[in-house]
Amino acid sequence: MEDTWNHYYNILFKISSITGAWPYLKLRTKIFRVTLRTTITLTILIPQLAYQFKCKKDMQCTFKAMTAYLLSFIAMLKVYTIQSNTRTIKNFIQHLLGYWKELQTSEEYEIMKSYAENSRRFSLVYTIYCFIAVIVFVLMSLIPYALDIVLPLNESRPFLPPYQGYYYFVDMQDYFFETISHGIVAWTVTVAGLVVHDCMFVTFVEHVCSMFAVVGFRYEQLLFNRNEEMKDVNNSSEISHKKIAFFVHTHREALKYAQLLENTFTTPFAIQMLIVTIEMSISLLQIAQGNEDTLEALRYIFYVFGQLIHLFFLSFEGQKLIDHSLQIRDKIYNSCWYSASIKLQKLIIFVMMKSLQPSFLSAGKIYILSLKSFTTVLQTSMSYLTVLTSMQ
Numbered sequence: 001m002e003d004t005w006n007h008y009y010n011i012l013f014k015i016s017s018i019t020g021a022w023p024y025l026k027l028r029t030k031i032f033r034v035t036l037r038t039t040i041t042l043t044i045l046i047p048q049l050a051y052q053f054k055c056k057k058d059m060q061c062t063f064k065a066m067t068a069y070l071l072s073f074i075a076m077l078k079v080y081t082i083q084s085n086t087r088t089i090k091n092f093i094q095h096l097l098g099y100w101k102e103l104q105t106s107e108e109y110e111i112m113k114s115y116a117e118n119s120r121r122f123s124l125v126y127t128i129y130c131f132i133a134v135i136v137f138v139l140m141s142l143i144p145y146a147l148d149i150v151l152p153l154n155e156s157r158p159f160l161p162p163y164q165g166y167y168y169f170v171d172m173q174d175y176f177f178e179t180i181s182h183g184i185v186a187w188t189v190t191v192a193g194l195v196v197h198d199c200m201f202v203t204f205v206e207h208v209c210s211m212f213a214v215v216g217f218r219y220e221q222l223l224f225n226r227n228e229e230m231k232d233v234n235n236s237s238e239i240s241h242k243k244i245a246f247f248v249h250t251h252r253e254a255l256k257y258a259q260l261l262e263n264t265f266t267t268p269f270a271i272q273m274l275i276v277t278i279e280m281s282i283s284l285l286q287i288a289q290g291n292e293d294t295l296e297a298l299r300y301i302f303y304v305f306g307q308l309i310h311l312f313f314l315s316f317e318g319q320k321l322i323d324h325s326l327q328i329r330d331k332i333y334n335s336c337w338y339s340a341s342i343k344l345q346k347l348i349i350f351v352m353m354k355s356l357q358p359s360f361l362s363a364g365k366i367y368i369l370s371l372k373s374f375t376t377v378l379q380t381s382m383s384y385l386t387v388l389t390s391m392q
Contacts, residue, residue, distance in 0.1 A: 008116035009096075011123040012199050021082045021196045023090045034083060038076075040189045043182070045072040047165030054166050063282045067303060068164040070279050074272055075190045078197035081268040088264050089200065095257065096207050102250075108214050115210035119203040126202075126313070127195050133306060134191045138162045138183045143295055145176070160295055163187070198313065204261055205317040205361070211254035212324035216331035218247050219351070244347050251328065251351065258321060258359035269314070270364025273377065280307050280381040311377060318361040318369025325359035328352075 016022040020033030048069035055061035082089065103109050141162045159173050162183035172179045222243060283300045329352045338345075361369045367376075 008120045011120060012203055015127060016196045019192050019196050023086045037189055037193060040186050041072060041076060044165060044186045045069060047167050048072060051164050051166035063286060064164050067279060067282055070275050072190060074275055075194045077268055077271055079193035082197055085264050088260060092204050108217060111213050111217060112210050115206045119206045122202045123199040126199060130191050130195050131188060134187045135184055137302060138180060138187060140295060140299060141180055202317055205321055208254060208258050209320055209324040212328060215247060215251045215254060216328050219332045220335045222335060248351060255359060262361050266362050266365060273363040273367055276307055276311055277377055277381050280304055312374060315369050315371055315374035319371045322358045322360050322370060329355040
C-alpha cells in the first residue's frame with residue numbers, strides 16, 4: 001500500500017505539503033505556510049488593485065488591470081476552498097487509501113491502477129506546465145531589454161512590465177530586475193495554490209470514476225463463474241443476492257462521494273466560471289483591438305490559451321464523471337442478466353433505474369461541467385466580447 005501511495009499520489013502529497021494544503025500537517029506548520037503564501041500573493045494583488053484605481057475612467061487601462069488581478073483572485077479562491085474543506089479532503093484521502101484494500105480481483109486492481117495513473121500523469125504534466133508558463137510569462141519582460149542590447153535603436157523599446165501593477169514608492173522600470181525577481185517568486189507561489197486545488201480535484205474525480213468502473217465490472221461479472229465460462233448461478237441464488245447487496249452498497253458509496261464533490265466545489269466553481277468568462281472576454285478584446293505591441297498581444301494569447309486549458313480540464317473531468325455514472329446501466333445490460341432468477345432480475349432493475357440519473361459536477365447548480373458546457377462558455381465569452389467592443 002505504501003508503494004502504491006508513493007508511486008501514484010506522491011506528487012500531490014509533495015506539492016500540497018509545501019503549500020500548506022495537506023490536511024494532515026501539524027496545525028502550526030499549516031498556519032505558517034498558508035499565511036506565508038497569502039502574504040506573498042498579496043504583494044502582487046495589492047499593486048494590481050492599486051493599478052486599477054490609478055486607471056480611473058480609462059477603460060483600456062481598466063481592462064489591462066482586470067486581467068492581472070482576476071487571476072490572483074482565482075488563485076486565492078482555490079487556496080481557501082481547500083483550506084475551508086479540510087475535513088472533506090481528509091475524508092477523500094482516507095477513503096482513497098482504504099479502497100485499494102477492498103479490491104477483490106487482479107482485474108479490479110488494474111482498473112484502479114489505470115485511474116490512479118491518470119491522476120499521477122495529470123499532476124505531473126499540469127504542475128510542470130503551470131510553473132513553466134508563469135516563469136515564461138514574467139521573463140517575457142526581458143525581451144525588449146535584451147533587444148536593446150543586441151539590436152539597439154535610436155530610442156529604447158517600450159517597457160514591458162512583468163505584470164500590471166502600481167507601487168506608490170517604487171518605479172517598476174527603475175527597479176526592473178528586482179521587480180522581475182519578485183514577480184517570478186510571487187507568481188510561482190500564487191500559481192502553486194491553483195495547481196494544488198486542480199490536482200486534488202482531478203485526483204478525487206478520477207477516484208470516484210474508478211469506483212463506478214469497479215462497480216460496473218462487478219455487475220458485468222455477476223452471472224459468470226470464473227472457473228467455468230458462462231455458467232449460470234441460479235443454483236446459488238443466496239450468494240448472488242449477497243453479491244447484489246454488496247454491489248449496491250459500493251454503488252451507493254460511489255454516488256455519495258460524487259455528491260460530496262458536487263457539494264464541495266459547486267459554489268467556488270460558480271465564482272471561477274464567472275471570472276474565467278470575464279477574463280477571456282477582456283483578453284480577446286485586447287487582442288482584437290490591436291492596441292498593444294506584439295509582445296503584449298502575445299502575452300494575451302498565452303493568457304487565453306492557459307484559461308482554455310484550465311477550463312477544458314475541469315469540463316473534461318465533469319464529463320468523465322457523467323459518463324461513468326451512466327455506464328453502470330450499460331454494463332448491467334451487457335451482462336447475462338437474463339440467466340438470473342426472476343427475483344434477482346427485479347433487484348437488478350432497481351439498480352439500473354438508479355443509474356438513469358447521472359452524477360455530475362456543477363457551478364452554482366446552474367452550469368454543469370461537461371464538454372458541451374465548455375463550448376457554451378466559449379460562446380458566452382464571444383458574446384461578452386461583442387458587447388465590450390460596442391462599448392469602446
